[in-house]
Amino acid sequence: MKVYSVNKGVGFASSGVEYAQKYRKELFENFDYNDYYIFLNYLSKNITVYTDLLGYKNEQIIWIYNYLSHRTAQKSSYTVEMFIEALGAEHYEVLSQSESSIEIKVSNTQRYKLWLLEPNLIDRVDYIVNGSLVHVSHYDESLNNVEDYVQGKLVKRTFYDCQGEKSYEQFYDKNEIKVTYIDQQILFGKMAFYQYFFQQLQLEKKDAVIIDRPLDVVEGILPLLVHQVRLFSVVHAEHYNESLSKGNHILWNNNYEYIFEHADAFEAIIVATNRQNQILSQQLRKKTAIKTIPVGYINSISRKRSYKPFSLITASRLATEKHIDVLIKAVAIAKEVIPELTLDIYGEGGERKKLEEIIQKLEVEDSVKLCGHQNLDEIYSGYSAYVSASTSEGFGLSLLEALGAGLPMIGVDVEYGNREFIENGKNGILFERVSLNEMPEVLAKAIISFYEAHLDHSGRNISKQKAKAYLKNNVAKSWENLLEKGKK
Template identity: 40%
Template structure:
């Protein structure tokens, strides 16, 4: 029996979907249930192992579409510069070199081979071990080839004028070519030893066939249908005899375009909902969303599939810290720095609250496209002394040092950072919106769940947040009681409790 978890890509600043899978991986490991995590995006800027390992996945649990048809393992970057130089026979060639250092701790060694009119630029991934992960070949100022390394060279790209990739070779461990990829605009052809596939979707279908799914296997769709790929429909067509489930990670419909007769599903889930009769189970994160979805599927699709509520995250333990020992009047928020998270409202709210609470601070954790914009806003408000962008960090032992958690997101399917915050005993501030805040904020018990209307002005929304900050930090005794209540709310999310929910689902759908 194996649980296959389906996704697209992963990065250093991953979304809640990837973090949810990472939590699930740990739970399945605890339950000794074999689980594999499938990624289908082409990931070459970094070794995919570095990205998955960063979130706590085990290398042997990762299936990457692009090396599935090779015997290369998911493994750390260990191929050394000396190995590269030896493979290139530099000792027999006229080679000059220089080194360029970068702020991220990496170096690029530039090799110039004048007799061959060739430049080779090699990126050193790890200065201590001298491991490399990338090499590019330049002729007459035109990059003609790129190579990518983990413990061996695993792929070579070939480029034409304008740095357009027109082909790739994917290798086996012994250096032989496992398959070719040919690219012409949006068209892709994959040539294996004895098979040719005329699209990424066809290649993906072959991967599913080679998984040899059994009736005791489970397939869990987290994300599907990426660039040049239609995988969701494939799983519906090809999963039998395995069971098929869908995780709903976000708000699943748009209430503004929903009435008694029609519903506008979230387009990420529309195919799955319209094929609810072919879905063995849907997984949502909260009982509230479970009830809403069941009612809507019955009303609009005339279907009654199994819908279960299993939190997408869990807590290994409660991170205990007496409230009196925390940094006074300090706030934390953690999310992708994306527009829908409305972190700019938090910046403005803290700047406003500072007029009443002079020592208030806000630390913003996470990365994203809004980072520069947020820093400009902080600078324009002259709030650099009290509001700081802290980047992407492991927050497991950080939350409990703060005096409160604040969020301005107007919709969360669950809210992993909210769960982690209550697990560290933080008083909470957020809007009264589905589903995360309604799950983790009990009004006047562990924080403030603020009124919200989408058509309110930004000024009013900011003012609601600022007032809540002032209210929280004007009564230390009440804030301390909020902290204790958060710890109580977190107990049902401990690992063993969530493991029991997964075990019950696995037992039921595999019988």
């Protein structure tokens, strides 16, 4: 059986969806499945740069733009010397050079900027005439695609096969696909392009398609796939707006609205917690199976007992919705009562600069650290507690990882991950959801209460007991039961 997981993009600061797919890939390694991971967004950097970080094999990656130009995912091997030789310029001048780029002047009006993945290895090349970007050439083992620009705006992309022959062209308006010319066909718009791609996959009825990011995708491809393959959709977040839902009127999360309206087209909708399963089952008007399968797993439960006192850890993308700023402010307040308190923040994202400024302003540089991306497997257990101010975790993979390390937790009293993992007063504190302006004070009180109740010590065994349900074999069995049950 072939299993296809459908996503849109992937990047350095991967979200919970990408990590959920990574965990699924690892679970499927022990099954007799051929699993593939489809990415539909155009990426300006070689996709293997990102997928290597998540442990994918190149043959598992189906990037739509590569697939339709008869290419597989390939690591970049195109060198600066290869580019210079192909350029054929008798005279050129290197204007600047760094670890990430080289700027070359070939005439008074023309220059190239070579963007490097590592020294001497090219990712892409900007061609600039009279100070204006004309086109961008992207490389892996050879020329992959060329983007054409007019007055700074993208107008066309041309994709090439491994032999250097043109495979297809796309024309753009306001960065949106307008027309694709491929295989003597004319495809209008993005959805027609997606549909053409899924037709080329030659899916069979026994194959499974798992849709992870449905928004702007599923509406176009569902009519093509329904009754043709086994269809599944995974809900990765809160699925509705509770405050704006009244009686029988449910205001769905727009990421999943189309899925829920056409739920009977799916063999199952998958959620990460029993609580979300219960709520969605009561709300959904269309009949379909709703299955609970955690989006992550843990390999083992830590036996380590020692940890640094009064040390907090959090791990997430540095994004606005994670409210990392609230954590920093709360720690600054709590330190007035607990001077030894520290917070280490793991992850990267667009909010880093803002968070650095808050740390400096509050003068907590000695106790609050931005630690970047790291493998946390052996790091979690050295802390006294995990803390989160996020109000919208559908599951919370970092919460699960911390649970497996035996960490007690402090989090907002919201569905679903926090209530799934935190037993209030036993292995942590669930604090009241209030406005963001009030939250630092409320969280600071929760942190102080946590340590006053010695939950950093007594909560560790309870966390370890709760973690047993998420061991790899148990989660793998859930997937196996789902996929084997309907296998033909």
